[in-house]
Amino acid sequence: MYNVEAIRAEFPILQQTVHGRPLVYLDNAATTQKPRSVIQAIVNHYENNNSNVHRGNHTLSQRATDAFEATRGKLQRHLNAAFEHEIIYTTGTTGAINLVAHGFRSLLGPGDEVLVSQLEHHSNLVPWQMLAQHSGATLRYIPILPDGSLDLDEAQRLINPKTKLLAFNHISNALGTVNPVKQLTDWAHAVGACVLVDGAQGMAHRRVDVQALGVDFYTASAHKMYAPTGIGLLYGKTEWLEKLPPYQGGGEMIATVTMGLSTYAPLPFKFEAGTPNIEAVVGWGAAMDWVSALGMDALLAHESELMAYGTEQLTAIEGLVLFGTTADKAAVLSFGFANVHPYDLGTLLDQQGVAVRSGQHCAQPIMDYYRITGTVRASFAAYSNHDDVDRLIAAINRAMRMLN
Amino acid sequence: MDRYEHIIAQGKELPAAQEAIKTDDNLIRGCQSKVWMTAEKREGLVYFTADSDAIITRGLVALLLRVCNGLPPEVLAQANFGFLADIGLTEHLSPTRANGLQSMMKQIRLYGLAFQAQN
Numbered sequence: 250m251y252n253v254e255a256i257r258a259e260f261p262i263l264q265q266t267v268h269g270r271p272l273v274y275l276d277n278a279a280t281t282q283k284p285r286s287v288i289q290a291i292v293n294h295y296e297n298n299n300s301n302v303h304r305g306n307h308t309l310s311q312r313a314t315d316a317f318e319a320t321r322g323k324l325q326r327h328l329n330a331a332f333e334h335e336i337i338y339t340t341g342t343t344g345a346i347n348l349v350a351h352g353f354r355s356l357l358g359p360g361d362e363v364l365v366s367q368l369e370h371h372s373n374l375v376p377w378q379m380l381a382q383h384s385g386a387t388l389r390y391i392p393i394l395p396d397g398s399l400d401l402d403e404a405q406r407l408i409n410p411k412t413k414l415l416a417f418n419h420i421s422n423a424l425g426t427v428n429p430v431k432q433l434t435d436w437a438h439a440v441g442a443c444v445l446v447d448g449a450q451g452m453a454h455r456r457v458d459v460q461a462l463g464v465d466f467y468t469a470s471a472h473k474m475y476a477p478t479g480i481g482l483l484y485g486k487t488e489w490l491e492k493l494p495p496y497q498g499g500g501e502m503i504a505t506v507t508m509g510l511s512t513y514a515p516l517p518f519k520f521e522a523g524t525p526n527i528e529a530v531v532g533w534g535a536a537m538d539w540v541s542a543l544g545m546d547a548l549l550a551h552e553s554e555l556m557a558y559g560t561e562q563l564t565a566i567e568g569l570v571l572f573g574t575t576a577d578k579a580a581v582l583s584f585g586f587a588n589v590h591p592y593d594l595g596t597l598l599d600q601q602g603v604a605v606r607s608g609q610h611c612a613q614p615i616m617d618y619y620r621i622t623g624t625v626r627a628s629f630a631a632y633s634n635h636d637d638v639d640r641l642i643a644a645i646n647r648a649m650r651m652l653n
Numbered sequence: 654m655d656r657y658e659h660i661i662a663q664g665k666e667l668p669a670a671q672e673a674i675k676t677d678d679n680l681i682r683g684c685q686s687k688v689w690m691t692a693e694k695r696e697g698l699v700y701f702t703a704d705s706d707a708i709i710t711r712g713l714v715a716l717l718l719r720v721c722n723g724l725p726p727e728v729l730a731q732a733n734f735g736f737l738a739d740i741g742l743t744e745h746l747s748p749t750r751a752n753g754l755q756s757m758m759k760q761i762r763l764y765g766l767a768f769q770a771q772n
Contacts, residue, residue, distance in 0.1 A: 597709075600654055
């Protein structure tokens with residue numbers, strides 16, 4: 250039995266009032282809150298084990314390294330990667346995509362095509378624009394349909410032998426659309442293209458089996474899944490990680506260094522230059538334990554039930570327009586009203602203790618597609634409940650009375 | 654919420670600016686809501702015309718203009734807008750980019766400086 254009240258009790262931050270009202274936190278697609286066990290793991294790291302990893306042979310360094318590498322193992326099992334060394338720690342999804350985009354500079358040239366989608370947030374767009382500028386490759390876009398899904402007919406037409414790389418998100422942060430990863434990956438592989446899937450939202454809201462999906466790269470940000478900020482991952486198939494040149498040079502990523510030339514460390518360390526964000530990795534390990542204990546299936550069933558309830562309640566509001574109406578959506582409800590600026594609505598919701606995101610969600614091309622200045626986005630997590638939805642609805646109704 | 658009732662009322666009362674002022678040159682970029690502003694000097698005093706695409710921002714604009722319109726440039730150049738905190742709107746003084754208000758206050762000071770330099 251999924252006990253959402255017991256889960257809420259594990260999140261200290263949710264026990265507060267904002268503007269005199271109990272906090273309703275519905276900005277989970279931006280970042281999730283952290284359970285006490287994650288906060289404790291970070292405190293414990295600093296109180297008992299703090300040390301640099303992979304170097305000292307003293308006890309503290311050993312403990313810190315064990316905790317640091319244990320998280321990698323948990324992530325490998327969670328994503329079903331073939332090897333632990335296929336999990337590269339990065340600063341987040343943005344860092345992971347930049348690592349790959351930078352590596353491809355030496356692999357692409359004029360005549361090559363990079364295919365992305367119109368559904369991307371800026372992190373999965375700007376690095377490819379930069380890659381195109383540097384390599385001379387052409388950037389092309391899979392368009393979206395009115396329901397917020399990718400135009401798959403057009404995608405199939407756009408994927409051609411010149412396509413060297415296909416990048417798209419697993420789940421849209423702005424609309425919640427869940428994309429057909431396997432299908433797109435198969436099409437891209439049929440023409441020999443490499444596939445990167447941006448899993449910033451995907452890893453937190455769907456089961457991900459990178460081997461079953463067949464993707465070459467998958468990225469994630471820990472903080473969107475109950476873990477600390479400043480850490481994320483790049484999953485890459487071994488052959489691709491071997492092929493890509495190192496991204497940043499420095500300590501930790503070398504085997505030997507002479508004045509003339511250095512040789513690089515084996516995977517995963519080739520891509521992990523410098524002292525990493527150790528405490529965040531330790532906290533991430535605790536977050537993965539927390540999610541495992543909860544059960545990914547139970548969590549997803551809970552979110553799916555909330556999505557159904559939230560969609561039903563929101564769409565009953567007169568004049569409300571829901572953006573993103575595909576059958577398969579995850580944890581995000583993006584909406585607006587004609588002639589109401591999302592900033593106004595977002596501000597008035599905040600004044601009633603309801604935290605949502607308003608604006609373009611760092612995905613301007615999607616807003617341009619719908620010809621709107623932005624949306625208000627409510628997004629769910631493990632601790633969201635019906636009361637959150639009810640408070641949101643009441644707050645929207647009150648705000649709309651003020652704005653009309 | 655009462656404060657916001659008042660701000661929204663102010664926003665509704667602010668006369669809509671001519672579409673002609675809503676150019677990129679006059680745009681003060683905020684993260685979410687847009688503010689357009691121009692100014693002119695008549696008989697040594699500065700008068701602003703401004704508008705926003707968000708009603709709460711319009712209300713804040715109206716409050717600012719009510720205080721700033723008709724002041725001499727040298728006063729505007731030194732304006733600190735502390736009154737926003739006095740009326741409980743401290744959050745709008747924080748350097749958030751959400752409503753472009755910080756940029757607008759800076760722009761008012763810059764207009765003050767520019768008109769002062771003309772004297």
